[in-house]
Amino acid sequence: MLRQFAERAEAIGRDLLDFFHEPSSLFQMAVVAVCFILATIFDRLSRGAIEDQARRIKGAPRVLRLVAAIRRRMRLVYFVLLVWMASLVDAAAGGPASEIIAVVLKLALAFLVIAVASRIIRNRLLARLITLVAWTFAALSILHWLEPVAVTLDGAAVTFGATRISLLLAIKTVALLAGTLWLASVIGQFLDARVRRSEELTPTLRVLIGKFLRIGLILLSLTVALAVAGVDLTALTVLSGAIGVGLGFGLQKVVSNFISGIIILLDRSIKPGDTISLGETFGWIRELRARFVSVVTRDGREFLIPNEDFITNQVINWSFTNELVRIDVKFGVAYDSDPHAVIALAKAAVASVPRVVEANPVVCWITGFGDSSIDFVLRFWIRDPQAGLTNVKGAVFLALWDAFKANGVTLPFPQRDVTLYDARMPKPRAEEAPGGPAPAFAGDAPPVGAND
Incomplete structure (x- = not known):
């Protein structure tokens, strides 16, 4: 194989030497060189005007990309035009066929078309690779070297059985x-x-x-x-x-996520736009992919959660059957407040929050008598959980605060009583001490107020 390739390369080299020894070949090469120099000069002179015209293109990104691709190769455009004009002049003069000029024209024109056409590919590395491969194929075809190279490449082979x-x-x-x-x-x-x-x-x-x-x-x-x-x-x-x-x-995990994604799509348990909670993640589904689900949270972060997690873990879909969601808000008031008035005020306050659904009734119940407060739970409905839960709870708490403050309802806070005993007075017995036995002091340090 290498021997055949060396013989073919040697034959091509001899043909090129014989070709370039002819005077007409040297003249054609000089014409090509002059065309290249003139193309470089024309490119520099027209660069500013073409860029000014390109900046005026508005609202047509595809046209702008095409103009930019041609602008970057204006020297090649001028070169192709000049070589083409040289070939026309040579043909009009009635001289022999200019093989070098014709071959150079075909090669330059092929490279120009391929380079401009490859601009439809946004990836620059891929576009350059396609340009190189396509132009190499075109150049071998123009030079009639395609068949010899194919035979040489076909000779480099390995055999595995048949x-x-x-x-x-x-x-x-x-x-x-x-x-x-x-x-x-x-x-x-x-x-x-x-x-x-x-x-x-x-x-x-x-x-x-x-x-x-x-x-x-x-x-x-x-x-x-x-x-x-x-x-x-x-x-x-x-x-x-x-x-x-x-x-x-x-790749069992990848396959598992892929199959889980198909199951999710078939049973329609979640879909784009649903508001879901998965562990500590709360947000709405932006997109379903083959391997993961894109979930966008309220703070703008995008979580890419594997599909398998939606099959094996507990998922809360806030909008599975409908978008109505009930929210519970717990609060307490002081014992000197009237519970009936508190319930009425709480319902009226929640009704003033814009996101609360008016069609579903708001309820408020006493849940117990705490250490410092009468405890209540307030339940209301919203229709847009994707807009957030914390913010609507905050608006309800603020409405409760304003309503209670305007009507004299007191919000409790924890209180503790501390009793101090004089060291000179006899300590009361355990059964006489209010609240149980007197507290023991650590070590031999005197109690507070012993030196008063």
Whole structure:
């Protein structure tokens, strides 16, 4: 293989030396060099005017990207135009066919078209890689070197039993896989966007259909690429089985989250927009993914919770069947307050809070007689739990404070009585001491007030 490649390279080198020894070849190379110098000068002279025109483009980002891509390659544009004009002049003069000028024109034009077309890909590294690969293929085709290079690459091969894998087959397979996967991704995004805009489907069904479409297109692209590349799929059966077993053990958590995501979509236990509580996390669901669920909290943080947690853990869905949520607020008042008046004031105060649902009645009950207060529980309903629970509780407490303060209802606070005894007076016996035995002092330190 290496010997054949060396012989072919030597033959190409001899042909190039014979070609460049001709006077017409040197003249054509000089014309190409002059065109390149003039293109550089024209690019520098027109750079400012083109940039000023590009800044005037408003509201058309795609057009602006195309103009920016052409602007960065204006030297190449001028070079292609100048070489093309040189070829026209040479043809009008009736001279011999200018092979070098024609080849340079084709190579420059191919690179210009490929470089500008690759700007539709946002990833710069991927765009440059595609440009390099596509232009290399075009250059080999223009120079008529495509077949010799293909034969050389096909000669570099290894054989596994009845299967022969060559370097050409590997390159074709990689190129076809990259192209079909990219095409499947673009089609999948387009179909997913169309499904998400459908108002006839439920939110969970939209996500489920979109995921199945993407996965199906990826599997189809892999099968088509391998089949077109000439890979024997039956020879990969044993290998794929072994890889599948290894992936099953190594990626069991990933598979578990994927299956859990499908179960969540099928049983519709949660959907985008639902308000949920999972452990210490409270927020609303922004998006359902194949591996995790995106939950946005009130403070703007976004939690990516694995799907498995929604299957194995206890989840509170505040808007599963409806958006009505009951909230309990506990408070207490002093013993000199009238409980009937307190209940009436509490109900009136809660009714003044905007987020409280008026259709559902507000209730207030006595829950017990505490050490320092009469304890109550106030229950009301809201319809928008995704707007937060702490803030509505705070608004209710503030309304209670204003109502109690305006009507003379006292809010209790803990009180403790401390009794001090004179050391010169006999200590009362345990049964005479109010509240039980007198407290014992640690050590020999005299009690407080012994020296008064």
